[in-house]
Amino acid sequence: MEISVRQMYDIEENGHKMGFLKKFMMENAGAAAVRRLCERVPDIASKEVLILSGMGNNGGDGLVMARHLAGHGARVTVILLGTHDRIRTEESSWNWSILKKMPSVRLMEGCDSYPRPDVMIDAVLGTGIAGDIREPYASAIRHINGTECFTMAVDVPSGLNPETGLAATPSVRADVTVTFHKMKRGIPQRPDLTGRVYVEKIGIPPEAEEGVL
Numbered sequence: 064m065e066i067s068v069r070q071m072y073d074i075e076e077n078g079h080k081m082g083f084l085k086k087f088m089m090e091n092a093g094a095a096a097v098r099r100l101c102e103r104v105p106d107i108a109s110k111e112v113l114i115l116s117g118m119g120n121n122g123g124d125g126l127v128m129a130r131h132l133a134g135h136g137a138r139v140t141v142i143l144l145g146t147h148d149r150i151r152t153e154e155s156s157w158n159w160s161i162l163k164k165m166p167s168v169r170l171m172e173g174c175d176s177y178p179r180p181d182v183m184i185d186a187v188l189g190t191g192i193a194g195d196i197r198e199p200y201a202s203a204i205r206h207i208n209g210t211e212c213f214t215m216a217v218d219v220p221s222g223l224n225p226e227t228g229l230a231a232t233p234s235v236r237a238d239v240t241v242t243f244h245k246m247k248r249g250i251p252q253r254p255d256l257t258g259r260v261y262v263e264k265i266g267i268p269p270e271a272e273e274g275v276l
């Protein structure tokens with residue numbers, strides 16, 4: 064079943080009000096994405112992974128992935144596309160503050176030149192996308208597309224509108240996309256951008272869908 068972005072936000076809100084806090088959803092989302100990544104890249108411990116994280120909760124999923132990947136022994140760099148004081152949500156800031164205590168993860172706030180990794184994680188933009196792609200997000204997306212390495216998009220390839228299926232210029236072209244809870248209706252319209260799509264449950268109680276679906 065495909066759902067709208069509005070329905071996804073309402074389900075998330077209902078789950079949060081039930082006490083299944085958004086930070087738990089984010090944790091499960093990042094963990095599920097890393098499980099899929101390890102399936103697709105079995106020798107992850109020998110890999111250099113670059114995570115490009117935006118300032119919203121899509122970026123927060125990327126921050127969770129950084130911690131899990133460090134646990135798997137990967138060499139992880141996170142580039143936050145802004146400064147940490149501009150992170151927009153409590154759950155994402157919370158994950159950033161954990162990473163600050165982890166020397167095993169290299170953290171950068173903004174950057175002039177991007178490292179060239181073996182694996183790229185696109186956690187730039189998700190369901191919160193609105194309008195034309197602004198900087199520094201546009202440069203980050205162009206960088207992702209300019210590398211040859213294996214690319215996983217978190218929730219939706221950045222630039223692709225998960226409601227309409229319309230793709231901004233630029234939009235990420237991913238090898239795989241891991242989306243959460245249920246398929247958003249715009250995602251299956253662009254297999255050329257998403258690559259293979261996995262839909263992962265993130266622990267939201269089914270009761271959170273009551274009155275929404």
Ligand SMILES: NC(=O)C1=CN([C@@H]2O[C@H](COP(=O)(O)OP(=O)(O)OC[C@H]3O[C@@H](n4cnc5c(N)ncnc54)[C@H](O)[C@@H]3O)[C@@H](O)[C@H]2O)[C@@H](O)CC1
Nearest residue numbers: 075088089119120121188189190191192193195196197218
């Ligand atoms: N819905 C859910 O159940 C869950 C959602 N999660 C994640 O949260 C994401 C949604 O998070 P948010 O609502 O914070 O939104 P996003 O993280 O998708 O985007 C918000 C950020 O992007 C910026 N932005 C929006 N459009 C832009 C544009 N055109 N150019 C440049 N910057 C732009 C905004 O200013 C804001 O900083 C989902 O895609 C998913 O990855 C997960 O944490 C797990 C739970």
Ligand SMILES: [K+]
Nearest residue numbers: 185188219221
């Ligand atoms: K993304």
